[in-house]
Amino acid sequence: MQKQFKHKKQFGQNFLQDKAILNRIIAVSDISKEDSVLEIGPGEGALTELLLENAKKVTCIEVDRDLEKILLEKYSENSSFRLIMKDVLQLDFKEEINEKVKVVANIPYYITSPIIQKLIVNREFVEDIYIMIQKEVAERITAKSSKKRSVLTLSVEYFGEAELLFYIPKEAFFPSPKVDSAFIKISIDKKNKYEKLVNEKTFFKYVKASFANKRKNIVNNLCSLGFEKNSLKVLLEKNDISPNKRAEAFSIDEFIELIQILERTSNE
Incomplete structure (x- = not known):
């Protein structure tokens, strides 16, 4: 971790530092050299490094200009790395992505629902979605029949299937958030069943x-x-x-x- 970087609350910056969990993310995301990966909010690039080792191509979407230099210093010489400095909610997938991507990311928790909706709206460019989100929200999205179900649950189920893969304690992040997290998978239904x-x-x-x-x-x-x-x-x-x-x-x-x-x- 580069101590000179000042984490910003307005961007929900809690960077995952635990190497065992980072490796587990790579394993459960089933990434291969055939995959083009979209990472939202790469931070200082801890997960990015592993993604680049395992995928064909990694496109990172980052909004914080202070992280741009850090990421470019680390990965700009890697031909598989691409950095787009933009708010992901403003991203034009057809214009700036224009290929099928597998999303693997630790997304900012304060805009979890808008990001999921953005990815679903652009599902013609999105294969599977693997994202780390707040534990409580993950349990709501993946709830099958309980009081935790919500409009967000049905929104995901209408377009695909959600699965809770594993939990992550708040101590695995820096700075440590107030809540525990979970890593989930959303598989887009390509047959448009519903x-x-x-x-x-x-x-x-x-x-x-x-x-x-x-x-x-x-x-x-x-x-x-x-x-x-x-x-x-x-x-x-x-x-x-x-x-x-x-x-x-x-x-x-x-x-x-x-x-x-x-x-x-x-x-x-």
Whole structure:
């Protein structure tokens, strides 16, 4: 670690220092010399070094100009290394990436959801996503049926499959954050399974309404879309869906089925 570098809270800079964990990231990410890798927020390049050893090409996206010199001094002579100084949320994938990449990164936790959404929107350029995020958020994204499920959970499930790979203690970082972390994998569904059943706009209209108030059941939340409460209750019971069920208790497949039922009723 270069002690002269001053970590900045506004960029969520907590750099992973534990070599065993860095090596584990490389192992579970299944990187080969055929892969072009996109690393978001490389910091001082601890993970970048290992990525360059194992991948065909590594493109790093960094927003902090103070890190530019450090990264270029270390890797500018490596022909497999490319550095783009830009906020990843402003990145034009078609213009600046324009190839299939595997994302492997320790992303800034304060913009976890926007980054995941950015990668999903640009899924034509993204293969698998391997990212380190806050433990609590990781458990929410990968939750299958629990109170931890949220709109973010369903957002990921609609486009792919999330898996929690392993946990990382806060002591493995410098400076040490206040929370533990987790490394997850998001596999993009290349067959567009759910998109073929319910279009994206319709899916998120119902999901967002269903989670509008997590203390309310599905019937009370869906009434915000114009459904009459008693009629909706009868409809759900007729289709063996409990009207007292809350949104977090629905699996992605159950949500798809629910939406299809409601859409058919609305169009009758």
